[in-house]
Amino acid sequence: MLRAPLSLPHVGLAIFLDFNTRLSWQKQRAIALCRIYIGLGRPLNVPFAKWAMMAMIMMLQGETQPNSLPSMNIVDLRQTTVRQIEPLLEEESLHWRDELHWDYRGALELIKRFLEARALSGCVAYENGTAAGYTFYVMEEQKGLIGGLYVSPQFDQPTIARRLLEEMLYGMRTLPNLSRIEAQLMPFGGPVDHPLKELGFQLYIRQFMLLDLNKPVEMRSGATTGLRLSRWNDRYFDPCAKLIYLSYANHIDGDINDQYRSKAGALRFLKNIILLPGCGQFVPGASFVLHMPGSDDLLGAVLTSEVSPGVGHTTQLCVLPGHQGHGLGRALMITAIDALLGLKFHELTLTVTSVNHGAVQLYEKLGFRTLKSFTAGVWPR
Numbered sequence: 001m002l003r004a005p006l007s008l009p010h011v012g013l014a015i016f017l018d019f020n021t022r023l024s025w026q027k028q029r030a031i032a033l034c035r036i037y038i039g040l041g042r043p044l045n046v047p048f049a050k051w052a053m054m055a056m057i058m059m060l061q062g063e064t065q066p067n068s069l070p071s072m073n074i075v076d077l078r079q080t081t082v083r084q085i086e087p088l089l090e091e092e093s094l095h096w097r098d099e100l101h102w103d104y105r106g107a108l109e110l111i112k113r114f115l116e117a118r119a120l121s122g123c124v125a126y127e128n129g130t131a132a133g134y135t136f137y138v139m140e141e142q143k144g145l146i147g148g149l150y151v152s153p154q155f156d157q158p159t160i161a162r163r164l165l166e167e168m169l170y171g172m173r174t175l176p177n178l179s180r181i182e183a184q185l186m187p188f189g190g191p192v193d194h195p196l197k198e199l200g201f202q203l204y205i206r207q208f209m210l211l212d213l214n215k216p217v218e219m220r221s222g223a224t225t226g227l228r229l230s231r232w233n234d235r236y237f238d239p240c241a242k243l244i245y246l247s248y249a250n251h252i253d254g255d256i257n258d259q260y261r262s263k264a265g266a267l268r269f270l271k272n273i274i275l276l277p278g279c280g281q282f283v284p285g286a287s288f289v290l291h292m293p294g295s296d297d298l299l300g301a302v303l304t305s306e307v308s309p310g311v312g313h314t315t316q317l318c319v320l321p322g323h324q325g326h327g328l329g330r331a332l333m334i335t336a337i338d339a340l341l342g343l344k345f346h347e348l349t350l351t352v353t354s355v356n357h358g359a360v361q362l363y364e365k366l367g368f369r370t371l372k373s374f375t376a377g378v379w380p381r
């Protein structure tokens with residue numbers, strides 16, 4: 001293919017830009033576009049030339065941008081005070097509230113307490129002295145869990161998110177006995193798929209779904225006729241852990257969360273969602289188990305938490321293999337929805353792995369819609 005020859009001004013511009021090493025990301029983007037443009041061998045058009053000139057003038061004037069990358073430094077979270085990153089935390093909680101209807105303040109209070117105790121591992125990116133983003137992880141035995149990653153949209157999110165992940169993972173991988181890292185990250189802080197993939201993670205797409213409880217739900221059920229359904233009681237911890245372990249055998253969610261792969265892990269998962277506030281406040285009145293006739297074992301369960309006033313979150317739904325596909329999952333969901341309506345809730349949310357087609361179809365048929373897709377990552381692949 002014939003290319004138009006580069007004219008001198010093109011080359012001059014490219015050389016000029018190449019000599020400038022301390023550039024803001026806008027300037028770098030200008031350069032990248034110049035290069036693409038030059039690579040395409042097209043003559044400069046007027047608006048583009050004007051824009052490129054602006055970039056040059058900005059550089060000549062030594063103009064400083066709040067988000068210029070060279071001034072970015074990454075600091076260990078344990079060397080950071082709550083006050084320094086509080087604006088970032090507040091901003092993040094607005095995303096959780098506005099986009100996911102989730103009151104994240106409880107989780108942030110926990111993060112702050114850990115920060116104050118200098119007990120939270122992770123790092124913060126500072127740009128010109130302002131906290132631009134942060135990420136943290138917690139250890140669960142030999143597993144590292146990346147609990148959050150947030151970069152303010154006022155800064156270059158992709159670049160900072162990548163740097164934060166690189167720095168933190170570099171540190172994590174030096175930990176003795178670390179055998180696995182899991183991450184489930186809401187993409188408020190910029191895209192994380194590419195950096196995670198490049199850092200050796202296996203990625204899974206998950207969906208955050210929402211049901212408006214004020215809209216009528218098709219309450220067709222009846223599948224539980226003759227079966228005993230009970231409200232949650234702490235005596236169900238053990239049988240429910242067994243149910244979860246059996247329900248997720250050879251299941252994609254067992255690849256994402258290894259707690260599902262053993263009964264002890266499933267019990268830890270249950271204790272986390274029922275006893276700890278990380279995933280909202282457990283609502284026993286909207287959580288049910290379905291009994292196996294003539295046995296202490298369970299056939300199914302649906303568990304619900306409250307993530308903000310009047311907004312529920314299904315933290316678990318499962319039916320024992322061999323009993324799936326007979327309407328029990330739908331019946332459990334309808335029972336929980338009915339209970340939530342009685343408790344004056346107005347919304348219900350949940351997360352599901354996109355390739356879990358049966359579950360996605362069930363939720364869509366009930367009226368759930370996807371609010372956001374996000375990425376779960378597991379290392380090593």
Ligand SMILES: CC(C)(COP(=O)(O)OP(=O)(O)OC[C@H]1O[C@@H](n2cnc3c(N)ncnc32)[C@H](O)[C@@H]1OP(=O)(O)O)[C@@H](O)C(=O)NCCC(=O)NCCS
Pocket residue numbers: 247248251317318319320323324325326327328329330331351352353356357358359361362363365
């Ligand atoms: C997902 C799960 C809870 C569904 O419960 P279930 O009792 O098998 O589902 P139901 O029989 O109530 O099905 C209800 C609807 O879901 C859809 N569905 C359920 N399983 C399906 C499958 N394997 N393929 C396609 N659609 C499916 C159907 O559209 C069905 O609608 P229909 O009654 O109009 O045909 C159950 O299969 C399970 O425990 N799976 C393993 C754990 C899991 O994935 N939990 C959900 C995590 S988000």
